Amino acid sequence: MITLQNVRKDYLVEKKSITALKKIDLTIERGEVFGIIGHSGAGKSTLIRCINLLEKPTMGSIIVDGQDLTRLSPSQLQTARREIGMIFQHFNLLSSATIYENIAFPLRLSKRSKSEIDKKVRDLLELVGLADHAKKYPAQLSGGQKQRVGIARALANDPKVLLCDEATSALDPMTTQSILKLLSDINKKLGLTIVLITHEMHVIREICDRVGVIDGGEIVELGPVAEVFLNPKQSITQEFVEQVSDFDFPEELLEQYKKMPAPERACHQVVQVSFLGDTTFQPVLFQVLQSLPVQFNILHGTINRIKDTPFGRLVLEITGEPDDARDAVKHLQERGLRVEVLL
Amino acid sequence: MDFNDLFVNIQWADIWTACGETLYMVAISTLFTALIGLPLGVLVVLTSPGHLLQNRLVYAVLSFIINIFRSIPFIILLIMLIPFTQILVGTSIGVTAAIPPLVIGSAPFFARLVEVSLREVDKGVIEMAQSMGATTWQIISRVLLPEARSGIIAGITITLVALVGYTAMAGVIGGGGLGDLAIRFGYQRFQTDVMIVTTVIMIVLVQVFQTLGDKLVRRFNRK
Ligand SMILES: Nc1ncnc2c1ncn2[C@@H]1O[C@H](COP(=O)(O)OP(=O)(O)O)[C@@H](O)[C@H]1O
Ligand SMILES: [Mg+2]
Numbered sequence: 134m135i136t137l138q139n140v141r142k143d144y145l146v147e148k149k150s151i152t153a154l155k156k157i158d159l160t161i162e163r164g165e166v167f168g169i170i171g172h173s174g175a176g177k178s179t180l181i182r183c184i185n186l187l188e189k190p191t192m193g194s195i196i197v198d199g200q201d202l203t204r205l206s207p208s209q210l211q212t213a214r215r216e217i218g219m220i221f222q223h224f225n226l227l228s229s230a231t232i233y234e235n236i237a238f239p240l241r242l243s244k245r246s247k248s249e250i251d252k253k254v255r256d257l258l259e260l261v262g263l264a265d266h267a268k269k270y271p272a273q274l275s276g277g278q279k280q281r282v283g284i285a286r287a288l289a290n291d292p293k294v295l296l297c298d299e300a301t302s303a304l305d306p307m308t309t310q311s312i313l314k315l316l317s318d319i320n321k322k323l324g325l326t327i328v329l330i331t332h333e334m335h336v337i338r339e340i341c342d343r344v345g346v347i348d349g350g351e352i353v354e355l356g357p358v359a360e361v362f363l364n365p366k367q368s369i370t371q372e373f374v375e376q377v378s379d380f381d382f383p384e385e386l387l388e389q390y391k392k393m394p395a396p397e398r399a400c401h402q403v404v405q406v407s408f409l410g411d412t413t414f415q416p417v418l419f420q421v422l423q424s425l426p427v428q429f430n431i432l433h434g435t436i437n438r439i440k441d442t443p444f445g446r447l448v449l450e451i452t453g454e455p456d457d458a459r460d461a462v463k464h465l466q467e468r469g470l471r472v473e474v475l476l
Numbered sequence: 477m478d479f480n481d482l483f484v485n486i487q488w489a490d491i492w493t494a495c496g497e498t499l500y501m502v503a504i505s506t507l508f509t510a511l512i513g514l515p516l517g518v519l520v521v522l523t524s525p526g527h528l529l530q531n532r533l534v535y536a537v538l539s540f541i542i543n544i545f546r547s548i549p550f551i552i553l554l555i556m557l558i559p560f561t562q563i564l565v566g567t568s569i570g571v572t573a574a575i576p577p578l579v580i581g582s583a584p585f586f587a588r589l590v591e592v593s594l595r596e597v598d599k600g601v602i603e604m605a606q607s608m609g610a611t612t613w614q615i616i617s618r619v620l621l622p623e624a625r626s627g628i629i630a631g632i633t634i635t636l637v638a639l640v641g642y643t644a645m646a647g648v649i650g651g652g653g654l655g656d657l658a659i660r661f662g663y664q665r666f667q668t669d670v671m672i673v674t675t676v677i678m679i680v681l682v683q684v685f686q687t688l689g690d691k692l693v694r695r696f697n698r699k
Contacts, residue, residue: 214606223600238608241618271698
């Protein structure tokens with residue numbers, strides 16, 4: 134749906150060139166929710182603003198739905214932009230217009246008929262749950278409500294793509310949840326491709342299918358969210374994953390095993406097991422116990438969700454002959470679990 | 477002493493005529509000031525660095541012209557423009573002849589006020605419009621002007637009030653009006669009563685304009 138090829142962006146600041154994006158190659162599939170996470174100044178906003186050419190890339194091409202936006206004339210670009218909705222951190226609503234008029238704004242730009250506009254606006258007000266607020270002005274709404282207006286407005290032209298520039302960063306946690314849920318619903322209901330940028334990992338975990346980690350103007354890690362979550366490769370990715378980790382395994386627990394005399398130690402293994410998807414709720418441990426003379430002792434554990442996928446993490450003590458313990462680990466891995474030996 | 481003795485010099489008919497002349501000059505020149513100053517202010521903002529139609533040359537030239545006219549004292553402008561007025565309206569004296577200098581004196585001033593209120597429009601909102609495929613004209617007419625509306629109305633009010641003062645000098649070229657009456661009778665002939673009455677009427681006019689303007693500003697301010 135969206136392809137960025139060899140995209141580079143330099144800003145000229147006081148005659149000095151600053152490279153905001155080094156060399157971005159990225160493909161975003163139709164219908165997916167794609168997240169980009171990075172620290173402040175990493176180039177997130179520049180990247181997302183390149184997608185609708187609010188920022189013109191210094192080099193490279195931006196292909197949206199088969200069309201290279203960098204090759205369009207200004208008026209062709211205006212038409213192409215109507216297929217790409219955008220929402221903003223600070224909502225960017227027209228303060229002088231009612232909620233109704235704000236949502237009608239893109240429709241008026243494309244000169245739709247009055248009755249068409251009215252129908253569309255009412256549908257959208259319904260969709261975002263603001264039907265009772267049509268006549269109010271933005272100043273009379275809460276932050277979450279303003280973002281709902283922003284979303285409704287972005288959807289008015291039935292775009293194929295929705296770009297979200299830190300859409301929840303100005304909102305409190307509760308409101309953030311409700312906005313993310315709305316975006317997720319829209320993605321499912323309308324099959325809209327969503328690209329969002331954020332510096333908060335929980336946003337990624339909540340609604341994204343895939344995530345790219347951006348650092349210093351480069352995508353340093355990319356993959357399905359669950360994979361990146363469970364197996365972060367770059368240290369910056371690990372940092373982000375830490376942000377939302379509710380898995381605080383007390384390291385002291387390992388101390389008692391370290392103090393054991395060697396022969397006894399050999400019969401105790403401590404492993405961390407990660408379940409993802411269906412295996413989370415399957416009696417995997419029980420099946421292994423039945424086939425091998427080992428014992429499991431659960432030291433620590435959590436179950437959580439990555440978007441709609443449940444995942445769990447356990448720290449297990451496996452007691453038994455070293456060979457049997459090794460086989461137990463192998464069995465678990467064969468059933469599709471990620472097993473990491475801690476001790 | 478009779479109440480009327482306090483106002484021995486007052487010719488009410490003259491006062492009302494002068495009142496009408498002042499209102500006429502203020503109304504027509506405000507109209508033209510808005511018609512010239514508004515696009516001028518919009519153009520200055522749009523051509524300024526980093527804006528939609530940025531253009532160093534146009535911006536510099538417009539800015540320069542505006543500053544020149546803003547720095548010439550009105551009384552001098554009034555005289556300097558006599559030949560120009562002659563060509564434009566066919567006469568260089570009288571109420572109508574006062575209008576071109578009034579407009580040229582106040583349009584650059586109003587353009588600056590427009591500029592200030594347009595600059596207060598959130599950049600993010602302009603960007604939003606661009607992201608939705610708005611043309612430059614649509615951004616001006618559907619974003620910049622509506623968002624700056626209350627500021628522009630405040631600017632018109634300020635201009636209107638300033639024009640009441642400027643018209644007082646129009647007497648120099650036979651423009652007439654309240655100010656002229658105050659100077660010719662009140663000041664030069666020591667008719668204090670004329671001075672007082674005309675001044676009071678001008679104060680009332682200014683109060684009325686300002687109050688109406690403030691009301692409109694409040695009505696349109698949704699911030
Ligand atoms: N309009 C601009 N002019 C000059 N430099 C900019 C501009 N926008 C962004 N930059 C620079 O580009 C880099 C990336 O910025 P940005 O994309 O805004 O990062 P993020 O959104 O991840 O915080 C930063 O170093 C920033 O200073
Ligand atoms: Mg940013």
